[in-house]
Amino acid sequence: MKIAVIGAGAMGLRYGVLLQEAGNDVDFVELWKPSYQAIREQSGVYVSRDHKNRHLVPVDIFLPEEYTKIPDLVILFTKQMQSGAAMQACRHFIGEHTYVLTNQNGIGSVDEIRNYVPDQQIIAGIALIATVLNAPGDVDFMGAKGAAHTQLVNVTEKPDTFTHEVVREFEKAGMNPTLQTNYMGTLWSKLLMNSVINTLCTLMDITMGEYVAYSGADDLSSRLIDEGYAAGLADGVNFMQSREEMLQIIDHESSQVNPLHHPSMYQDMVNSRPTEVDYINGYIVKTAKKHGLEAKNHEMLVDLLHLAESAKQLNL
Template sequence: MKYTVLGAGAMGLRYGVLLQEAGYDVDFVDTWEPQVNTIHEQNGVYVSRDGQDKHLVPVNIYFPEDYEGDPDVLIVFTKQYGLADMLERCSRFFNDRQYVVTCMNGMGHIEKLNQYFAKEKVLGGTALIGTVLNKAGDVDFIGKKGAGSMNIANETEVPDEMTHKIVEEFQNANLNPNLTTNFMGTLMAKVVFNSVINTLCTMFKIRMGEFIQSDVAKKLGVQLIDEAFDVCERAGITLLNTREEEWQTVQTVSEVSNPLHFPSMYQDISKQRPTEVDYINGYIYELGTKYHYEAKTHDFLRNLVHLAEFSDKFDVDAYVKSVRSADKTTV
């Protein structure tokens, strides 16, 4: 089948490149000018794995207004806050036979996709696959070949022939898909995972493998998981894992699969981009309030991340130097 990836960031490139290497026809569409222009200039994207074996992979990439392809499947990997604009700009090449697969972080994207695609054509997924965009045109796949996994489900929870074909081709690309028939439980499982790993690693600027070594990692993680499960139970959402299994997933991915990985939220804040915390911890809190339950730890961490976003506007090193210079004292 022919695939078009909307959002050629870290994860979009990983999915698209792996599908391309498996022999499938893949195009990329992005709105970030440095990414599109750099890939055009160097005739491809540089790909490494855990910082090693950096090599150029030829890819086809376009701005939405320039794309003339006719894909069977769209793979969506934008940031939550940029999805509406991406879909609007790409809508000219959408049609009613296309399927769309999304493994975006957080929640809020399905409602936007449903404005363009019928529920029968929407597949929601969650990816436990670490990838870093070093800079425009340069991506690093974290983990050994075949590392990582994903869950995927139809929005209707009724897999059809096309769904099975997509899953088969994802398997051929070493994306390790697991097809479920629990749509909301599948999506929320990753939201819960990210509410622990993304937020805590970002706040303290550490890798997943460093976080999991802490004596308080389990205590913090279990507290967040328990709150999230309390919310989901009240909302009638059955998650794929038990509370204990969810913590084991956090532990295994951090220790074994992606110990060297900085989560995407950290990558965003380190480059002074907005984070998706409102769509992760914030989503859990807001969902809880609908059922008269306050996930206060999630709300607290959401606000701390926003404070970190704000504080990054200030150049602390420059301030310290100016104080030392003025006062001749140690700060």
């Protein structure tokens, strides 16, 4: 399969490298010049797993204006707020039959993708994968090989032949895909987890394991889950888990799967990059308000996160 990965950050590199190692023809298209330059100068990407076995993986990388091939599949892995600009810059190589896949955190990028491809050629979903970008062109895969999980879902909720081909390639890449047919339910399951773990771990400068070890963690999580469920149900979301099951997922992912991991929002904060809080907690607040509801806990977290971002910039 011919694949172009837009975005050579932590997750874009992980997806692209794994799919390349599985036998696919993968190119990276990068809008961020420092990343592009580092990878070109190195002639590849440095890859580690859990801080060990750092090695160089040769990859091909291009600026958008340099790339002229027409891929079968485009994987969009920029930050949510960069999705529109990325799709605009890369529109020239999205062919009539090209599919676009996104497993970004938060909700919002599909609306940008829809400007360039029809719904039947959009595959969304979520990634339960911990990855750290140490520096441009230097990525650390967290967790044992084959331990990552992904969920893929067609925006139309009607899997077609090409979607099944993508699932097979993800399986060969050790990404443990599950094909779902509940579009918004799939996205909201990760949205709720991120609205708890990403935001609170970032604000408190702690790992996922440190969060769930706190005696009041379940109560905090439940308050945020309850507000999210109320907003989602009002918006017509068919949730795939109960509130209790979502709490169990958060506890399991944090205590058993990635207890030592700092979420991606934390990584953005410490590196003075804008966070995606408006597309996570902020999306829940916006959805609640649309239906005359309040999500005051999420609203407070959005304000506190932006305050922390502002304080970080003042101290640079």
